[in-house]
Amino acid sequence: MNSIDLVSMGIKNLFRRKARTILTVLGVIVGAASIIIMLSLGIGMNKSFEEQLKSFGSLNTIDVRSNSGGYYGDEKDPSGGKVGKLDDAAVKEIEKIDGVDVVMPMSESYIQIYSGKYVTDVNLIGIDASKLEKFDFNVEKGRLIDKNGKYEILFGSSISKQFYNPRSRNRYSNQIEVDILSSKLSAVLEPSYSSDGKKPKGIRVKGVGVLKQGNNEKDWSAYIDINQLEKLKQEAKRKSKNTSDRNKKKSADKYSQFKVRILDVKKVADIQEKIKKMGYQAYSLADGLEYMKKATAGLRATLGGIGAVSLFVAAIGITNTMVMSIYERTKEIGVMKVIGAELRDIKRLFLFEAGMIGFFGGLFGVLISYLVSFVLNSIGISLMGFAAEGSQSNLSVIPIWLSVSSVFFSTIVGVLAGYYPANRAMKLSALEAIRGE
Known part of the structure; x- marks a missing residue:
């Protein structure tokens, strides 16, 4: 019996008992759809949390700080007590690690920015202007700072709304918004008024851009x-000998921290561990994502298990259908053996029929799953308050690999469920099968 004859005969046998075939396929549909929907809920939770983390910054970035203040990551310090310095040599050393794209050193200073009689307190961070685009610095207004531009400042989205009158008693409750791109600005590295109440003399700076809001630092x-x-610091020192202690070096480190961009987010954890062993503290948003995955692993396994039970019940249904088919087709099997059909052809015929039930059950199960997922994402989100305003998160996410895997898995389940009936049919005695009704 060639493959074409086998397929033709198998399909005819399935359609000959339409009601039983449809009911068995329906059981597989329920099982396959249950697994997909349950797993899609777990994937949706992870995707939602990942999007929330991305709103706080890049998952490809590692923050590196000095280990001199003690290690606060794991219970055991992987550096063995080693303390690395945040200097130019460290930048070159970290850049040599395989998978590192770029390292940006940063230096922080606490200053005040004046616009006329109004002032705001600012954490001014010195960075390499040529590396800004590598670290997702996107402007809402204006432009990025230029490396050669004198005292050009790029402001965060919230700073323009934090200006206040320092002479007001309720200074922080009467904040106003200032157009920091068109206003004349001056920077003061001594964040306080002089003893006579006069405004301190500042250094002229220029606001050139405002960053897009990102819900982060x-x-x-x-x-x-x-x-x-x-x-700017050197000019401030020349103008005043009373520079605030908050701007003085408190350690041997040249920089306050590094930003390290990784090419592949999958390598973040390994590179982070290497940096820790060099004597630094290293943190990334990927830490939170990994923690979330571990925390929800049990829940996702439970959801998948519930769906698996449904598919297991469907597999029993397939076995039952094929066994009943053997009883009804006993004489047919006997005739096939008498006219010379090989035992393996009989076995292949029953396995094919069982596999087709599993295949079509899985295929329609995927279609049903997409429909249920659409309903959950359209209606369930608003009812459950799952997504925050403006969020693109979905309650249920069905990736392509899950759909393909479900159809394949359902087919395999069908074949396995039909294995026992196929063996039973193959072992039937030809003479007894012909005599039996």
């Missing part, structure tokens, strides 16, 4: 090229 910080920051 960038919203509340201002950025300047790191070389321009050093020049």
Whole structure:
């Protein structure tokens, strides 16, 4: 019996008992759809949490700080007590690690920015202006700072709304918004008024851009090229001998921290561990994502298990259908053997029929799953308050690999469920099968 004859005969046998075939396929549909929907809920939770983390920053970025203040990551310090310095040599050393795209050193200073009689307190961060685009610095207004631009400052989205009158008693409750791109600004590195109440003499700076809102530290910080920051400090020292202690070096580190961009997010954890062993503290948003995956692993396994029970019940239904088919087709099997059909052809015929039930059950199960997922994402989100306003998160996410895997798995389940009936049919005695009714 060739393959074409086998397929033709198998399909005819399935359609000959339409009601039983449809009911058996329906059981597989329920089982396959249950697994897909349950797993899609777990995937949806992970995707939602990942999107929330991305709103706080990039998952490809590692923050590196000095280990001199003690290690606060794991219970055991992987550096063995080693303390690395945040200097130019460290930048080159980290850049040599396989998978590292770029390292950006940063230096922080606490200053005040004046616009006329109004002032705001700012954490001014010195960075390499040539590396801004690598670290997702996107402007809402204006432009990015230039490496050679004198005292150009890039402001976070929230800073313009934090200006206040320092002479007001309720200064922080009467904040106003200032157009920091068109206003004349001056920076003061001594964040306080002089004893006679006069405004301190500042250094003229220029606001050139405002960053897009990102729900992270960038919203509340201002950025300047790191070389321009050093020049600003030197000019402030020449104008005043009473520079605030908050701007003085408190360690041997040249920089306050590093930002390390990784090419592949999958390598973040390994590279982070290597940096820790070099004597630094290293943190990334990927830590939170990994923690979330571990925390929800049990829940996802439970959801998948519930769906698997449904598919197991469907597999029993397939076995039952094929066994009943053997009893009804006993004489047919006997005739096939008498006219010379090989035992393996009989076995292949029953396995094919069982596999087709599993295949079509899985295929229609996928279609039903997409429909249920659409309903959950359209209606369930608003009813359950799952997504925040403006969020693109979905309650149920069905990736392509899950759909393909479900159809394949359902087919395999069908074949396995038909294995026992196929063996039973193959072992039937030809003479007894012909005599039996």
